[in-house]
Amino acid sequence: MNDLVFFINKGLLSGMIIGSIYAMGAIGVTMIFGILRFAHFAHGDMMTLGAFVTLIIAALLASAGVVLPCPIAFAAIIPAMAVTAVLAIGLDRIFYKPLRNAGARPVVLVMASVGVTLMLQGLIRLFAGVRARDMFIDQPKDIFQIPFPGATRAVILTEPQIVLIGFTVVAVLALHLFLTRSRLGKAMRAVSDNPELARITGINTNHVVWATWIIGGGLACAAGSLLSMDVTLKPDLSFNILLPIFAATIVGGIGQPYGAIAGGFLVGFCETLAVFNWSVLLRPIKDSLWFELPRNMALVPTEYKLMVPFLILIIVLIYRPTGIFRGRVL
Amino acid sequence: MSLLKISNLHAGYGQMSILKGVDMALEAGEIGVIVGPNGAGKSTTLKAIFGMLNITEGSIEFDGEDITGIRSEALAAHRIAFVPQENNVFHTLTVHENLEMGAYIRRDDFSRVMDHVYEIFPPLKEKRRQPAGELSGGQRQMVAFGRALMIEPKLILLDEPTAGLSPMFMSQIFDRVIAINKTGVTVAMVEQNAKQALAIAHKGFVLANGANSFTDTGRNLLENPEVAKSFLGG
Ligand SMILES: Nc1ncnc2c1ncn2[C@@H]1O[C@H](COP(=O)(O)OP(=O)(O)OP(=O)(O)O)[C@@H](O)[C@H]1O
Numbered sequence: 001m002n003d004l005v006f007f008i009n010k011g012l013l014s015g016m017i018i019g020s021i022y023a024m025g026a027i028g029v030t031m032i033f034g035i036l037r038f039a040h041f042a043h044g045d046m047m048t049l050g051a052f053v054t055l056i057i058a059a060l061l062a063s064a065g066v067v068l069p070c071p072i073a074f075a076a077i078i079p080a081m082a083v084t085a086v087l088a089i090g091l092d093r094i095f096y097k098p099l100r101n102a103g104a105r106p107v108v109l110v111m112a113s114v115g116v117t118l119m120l121q122g123l124i125r126l127f128a129g130v131r132a133r134d135m136f137i138d139q140p141k142d143i144f145q146i147p148f149p150g151a152t153r154a155v156i157l158t159e160p161q162i163v164l165i166g167f168t169v170v171a172v173l174a175l176h177l178f179l180t181r182s183r184l185g186k187a188m189r190a191v192s193d194n195p196e197l198a199r200i201t202g203i204n205t206n207h208v209v210w211a212t213w214i215i216g217g218g219l220a221c222a223a224g225s226l227l228s229m230d231v232t233l234k235p236d237l238s239f240n241i242l243l244p245i246f247a248a249t250i251v252g253g254i255g256q257p258y259g260a261i262a263g264g265f266l267v268g269f270c271e272t273l274a275v276f277n278w279s280v281l282l283r284p285i286k287d288s289l290w291f292e293l294p295r296n297m298a299l300v301p302t303e304y305k306l307m308v309p310f311l312i313l314i315i316v317l318i319y320r321p322t323g324i325f326r327g328r329v330l
Numbered sequence: 331m332s333l334l335k336i337s338n339l340h341a342g343y344g345q346m347s348i349l350k351g352v353d354m355a356l357e358a359g360e361i362g363v364i365v366g367p368n369g370a371g372k373s374t375t376l377k378a379i380f381g382m383l384n385i386t387e388g389s390i391e392f393d394g395e396d397i398t399g400i401r402s403e404a405l406a407a408h409r410i411a412f413v414p415q416e417n418n419v420f421h422t423l424t425v426h427e428n429l430e431m432g433a434y435i436r437r438d439d440f441s442r443v444m445d446h447v448y449e450i451f452p453p454l455k456e457k458r459r460q461p462a463g464e465l466s467g468g469q470r471q472m473v474a475f476g477r478a479l480m481i482e483p484k485l486i487l488l489d490e491p492t493a494g495l496s497p498m499f500m501s502q503i504f505d506r507v508i509a510i511n512k513t514g515v516t517v518a519m520v521e522q523n524a525k526q527a528l529a530i531a532h533k534g535f536v537l538a539n540g541a542n543s544f545t546d547t548g549r550n551l552l553e554n555p556e557v558a559k560s561f562l563g564g
């Protein structure tokens with residue numbers, strides 16, 4: 001039983017948590033690709049940026065003497081999402097829009113986003129240094145031990161993990177309603193489907209572009225903030241998550257928001273299950289096994305975790321190049 | 331005063347010039363039909379009206395206003411609708427959503443127009459919850475046509491609305507064009523089925539190599555032996 005709890009903690013819950021982060025990042029990347037037709041490489045650093053905005057707002061609130069029943073950083077996420085959305089629109093205005101208007105090819109925009117990524121990394125390090133920070137500035141994070149029937153170990157969930165899972169569920173539902181019920185959401189799907197016809201129809205492309213950056217920037221901020229609350233906030237946060245996010249986007253089908261969600265969870269679960277020590281689960285039946293059970297039996301050593309999204313990506317691109325939800329072919 | 335007046339239009343894709351002096355005038359309430367060989371510049375003319383091309387010379391006037399080189403997005407507000415020759419529906423949106431997008435610029439209640447479109451094209455009502463990409467070619471043409479009607483246009487530009495349709499579907503579409511025209515909508519239509527189209531046209535324009543080679547009433551063009559010889563197959 002204890003081994004099962006260990007599996008729930010280290011396998012299922014970790015997969016779900018990192019999967020939620022990937023899903024929220026991938027939604028942004030896939031929508032930006034659908035509407036603006038380029039791979040936004042600066043998305044990982046937009047997450048870092050969002051997390052720093054949350055930290056700054058939390059610090060401001062704390063120094064203003066605000067006391068809340070929950071850690072102040074949670075409350076700071078909502079305004080930080082708005083600020084990050086505005087920053088995202090600003091980045092678009094300054095760097096991407098002029099290129100679009102000049103009729104630049106997508107690859108030029110991709111290069112521009114690589115430039116934006118380097119710039120953001122530099123700016124963040126310049127102002128925040130390179131050390132890791134704790135997002136919980138006013139009170140320590142709560143850790144919940146949920147007893148599991150028949151086991152002495154407990155299922156462990158931290159406060160940010162619970163918020164993250166809840167937030168992801170709400171965000172996905174809200175996104176679904178927005179895309180299928182609202183006028184602007186339908187217009188976004190129309191632009192992603194056929195931009196020329198959308199213009200002919202009189203759809204205001206500017207509004208659609210803004211909505212894209214608001215959704216992409218807002219979700220990036222939330223995901224980045226909650227991820228750095230779960231661990232710590234480091235300026236190189238984006239380094240380890242950008243590749244899985246792109247893998248999730250492509251696996252789900254480029255330009256497909258639902259695909260991005262599915263892809264995010266798929267990559268998240270595969271990653272944690274690949275580095276999970278399976279010998280823990282096999283130990284109870286070790287006598288009936290035909291081989292000697294090694295102490296550590298993970299499919300992939302933890303240091304090579306980043307290889308997993310690559311592997312999934314390669315397999316999907318070979319057997320189903322359009323991704324799970326039939327997105328665009330690159 | 332003409333509702334649509336195109337004078338000496340020169341336009342092209344990027345640096346490549348395709349139209350070399352197109353003239354066209356339509357009075358309010360008329361049907362104008364553009365015919366001509368493949369590659370004559372018929373579609374290009376409609377695209378030029380709709381702000382999708384580089385206009386180097388000439389002018390386009392609508393309802394007394396100069397709309398030369400206006401952005402495509404702005405034309406719906408002038409109540410001009412355009413059904414392109416290809417890719418004229420949103421494949422991943424349902425039929426109903428396609429019609430809703432047609433009414434994107436409207437902030438008023440357009441349910442009456444929607445009902446009217448379903449009345450003109452009954453098959454759409456049946457398929458309203460299906461993605462438009464799953465419809466047959468003829469049904470997709472209806473979606474495209476219906477989408478364009480959602481702004482209750484003053485002028486509708488149709489690029490080969492009967493392309494690829496069976497003769498029965500073709501005459502149905504022509505009947506709809508006439509019916510819509512009767513409600514006061516001015517129609518500018520490109521057609522390959524030149525004889526049938528000119529028969530319902532108040533005005534006809536024969537284009538060749540990016541310029542008018544004949545301009546007259548539909549009937550006169552049909553009876554003109556020169557036009558018959560060069561374009562209508564005798
Ligand atoms: N997107 C484009 N870019 C460059 N040239 C184009 C483009 N579309 C059309 N052309 C060129 O413009 C010319 C006129 O094309 P257009 O589509 O207007 O012909 P059309 O009269 O509509 O013919 P069809 O009856 O085949 O539809 C052709 O020579 C074509 O090669």
Ligand SMILES: [Mg+2]
Nearest residue numbers: 372373374415
């Ligand atoms: Mg054509």
